Amino acid sequence: MIRIDWQFRATVLWAILTALSAGLLPADGDETAVREATPVAADVDALAAGDDPVAEVPRADVGSGPAEDAAPPAVLEDTAAAGEERTVALDAESDQPPESPPAHEQARAPAPEVAARVPAATRVRLKLDVSGELFAPAGPDAPQAREAIAVDARFDFIESADKQERKGVFLRHYADASAELMIAGERSRVMLANDARTVLVALQGTTATPYLAAAFLAREERDLLETPFDPLLLDALRPVAAVATGDSWDVSADIVAGLLAIDTIESGGIRATLTGIEDGRAAVTFAGIVDGAADGMPTHVVVEGSCVVAVLENPAASPCRLDGPVQSLTATWRERREAGHVAPGFDVEARLSCARSVAESVPPQAGADAGTSPGTRRAGDGRPGLIWHRDRSGRYDLVHDDRWRVIEDGDDGLVMRLVDHGALVGQCSITALPPADVRPPQLAEVQRDVQRSLAGQFDHVVHASEATRSDGVRIVRVEAAGTAEGRPFRWMHHVLADGAGRRVAVTCMVEQPMASRFATADRDLVDGLLVAPGEGGGGAAEGPKSPPDDRAARVPAKSRMP
Numbered sequence: 001m002i003r004i005d006w007q008f009r010a011t012v013l014w015a016i017l018t019a020l021s022a023g024l025l026p027a028d029g030d031e032t033a034v035r036e037a038t039p040v041a042a043d044v045d046a047l048a049a050g051d052d053p054v055a056e057v058p059r060a061d062v063g064s065g066p067a068e069d070a071a072p073p074a075v076l077e078d079t080a081a082a083g084e085e086r087t088v089a090l091d092a093e094s095d096q097p098p099e100s101p102p103a104h105e106q107a108r109a110p111a112p113e114v115a116a117r118v119p120a121a122t123r124v125r126l127k128l129d130v131s132g133e134l135f136a137p138a139g140p141d142a143p144q145a146r147e148a149i150a151v152d153a154r155f156d157f158i159e160s161a162d163k164q165e166r167k168g169v170f171l172r173h174y175a176d177a178s179a180e181l182m183i184a185g186e187r188s189r190v191m192l193a194n195d196a197r198t199v200l201v202a203l204q205g206t207t208a209t210p211y212l213a214a215a216f217l218a219r220e221e222r223d224l225l226e227t228p229f230d231p232l233l234l235d236a237l238r239p240v241a242a243v244a245t246g247d248s249w250d251v252s253a254d255i256v257a258g259l260l261a262i263d264t265i266e267s268g269g270i271r272a273t274l275t276g277i278e279d280g281r282a283a284v285t286f287a288g289i290v291d292g293a294a295d296g297m298p299t300h301v302v303v304e305g306s307c308v309v310a311v312l313e314n315p316a317a318s319p320c321r322l323d324g325p326v327q328s329l330t331a332t333w334r335e336r337r338e339a340g341h342v343a344p345g346f347d348v349e350a351r352l353s354c355a356r357s358v359a360e361s362v363p364p365q366a367g368a369d370a371g372t373s374p375g376t377r378r379a380g381d382g383r384p385g386l387i388w389h390r391d392r393s394g395r396y397d398l399v400h401d402d403r404w405r406v407i408e409d410g411d412d413g414l415v416m417r418l419v420d421h422g423a424l425v426g427q428c429s430i431t432a433l434p435p436a437d438v439r440p441p442q443l444a445e446v447q448r449d450v451q452r453s454l455a456g457q458f459d460h461v462v463h464a465s466e467a468t469r470s471d472g473v474r475i476v477r478v479e480a481a482g483t484a485e486g487r488p489f490r491w492m493h494h495v496l497a498d499g500a501g502r503r504v505a506v507t508c509m510v511e512q513p514m515a516s517r518f519a520t521a522d523r524d525l526v527d528g529l530l531v532a533p534g535e536g537g538g539g540a541a542e543g544p545k546s547p548p549d550d551r552a553a554r555v556p557a558k559s560r561m562p
Helices: 012-017 041-048 219-225 231-237 253-260 443-453 512-518 521-527
Strands: 122-136 145-161 169-183 186-191 198-204 207-211 248-250 264-278 281-294 297-310 326-337 345-358 386-390 396-401 404-410 413-420 423-433 458-468 474-484 487-497 503-511 529-531
Touching: 122 231, 169 219, 186 219, 207 219, 219 386, 231 253, 231 297, 231 326, 231 345, 253 264, 253 281, 396 413, 396 423, 396 521, 423 512, 423 521, 443 458, 443 474, 443 487, 474 521, 487 512, 487 521, 487 529, 503 512, 503 521, 503 529, 521 529
Parallel strands: none
Antiparallel strands: 122 145, 122 345, 145 169, 169 186, 169 198, 198 207, 248 264, 264 281, 281 297, 297 326, 326 345, 386 396, 396 529, 404 413, 413 423, 423 503, 458 474, 474 487, 487 503
């Protein structure tokens, strides 16, 4: 049986929790929508109590039968006082977004401000359930490898304004952040460590990025916290202009991309409709079909849902302004995303429910079993866009740009790829070498070994240098130019050694046309690497158990960009 390589599996939570936004697409392309009940005031109370009001919502058949046998498109019914029925359906045959209502029924206004209203403290409870398949290429003449996947994620946190009043930054204190993951029958669990329960979230455009103030999140921790329909974006579903029951409006493309956790939108969008106001709560439905890209790979999304918005001033007016926060939201997605440079593709279905309420008290802390070993997390001036990686044997510790994505992580070393706005820019490998004597690596020796290792590909040395950092680590860097399979490449090879003879090799490779875009990415990577950091991310640590070996670091004999 063909199985998806485990390195692809390591990216599943990233692919699902940070970029997931839809459900399983049928094989024949049928996109019959899922029926959603119009939200009513009781839904808010149910969510606040921890119940899921969409749990019993009937679903349309999304099987792979002929299109003529499929269930009819979903209808979102207006149960407001006017008693009129309004249809906002996804057209399964045309695969186009719902038709716009007449111009006089539309509320035209600029996109609402993101996170316009943040109470002193808001409690957020969010559930995300995913099921479907992962797929990855298995070879030129082999069918795709496919494996079933299921994700069950739960979050409970208090959100408030940043105490230091940094623009676009919010504070979250997590009582629960965990996900159960099942792939091909193998179960695993990811949860937020106890020393990372207080998190800052920077709203960069329409992307909510979590980070720590005085330390760094690991990739799996940050991926866990990045979900579609982030609560900071929910209020942007509201229209800016006053609306009456039955009026519709388009959600701005930037907001849609942020809600669906994708990078770009090429066509389609989300359209929302006010279906009624009762007891100061406005019921809003939304639906749409979106084609876009995430990490440069095409993705197709069908989404439908509903939310309840508080109306604070004059809810009896018609039209009236939806001026309060979104109190609850339920959504169902379906997405097919193609496999890319750093992650498998997937066909999945997801359901999300979110409840927001005024926080009366801090939720209870998670159990003591959640967390990294005390003192092992790298401390430092945290900021968005940085990821912490610790070698499983403690041989090195790395804080790096989040554009670097892990492809392999094992005893033989770490392999990452640099993906920038969907483009594969470069690749690197990090290897902990056997310890040598205390004599530091010499520039001429490293240069000679790089040239020997690139035999048949080497052309000339572009630059060579050596330096000693403030922590006493000596760094030798050799940059070489050459060709692989007829294409021009640059190789940047670094050897880092501390005073005890412990060594780490970092080799980056980039195609010549990408060299300017790659810029100083290799130097930045090395700047964030500590050799044998030990407890607390800065002290001494025991070196590898391998016997001493004075061989110089080498790059692979046949290096080329995959």
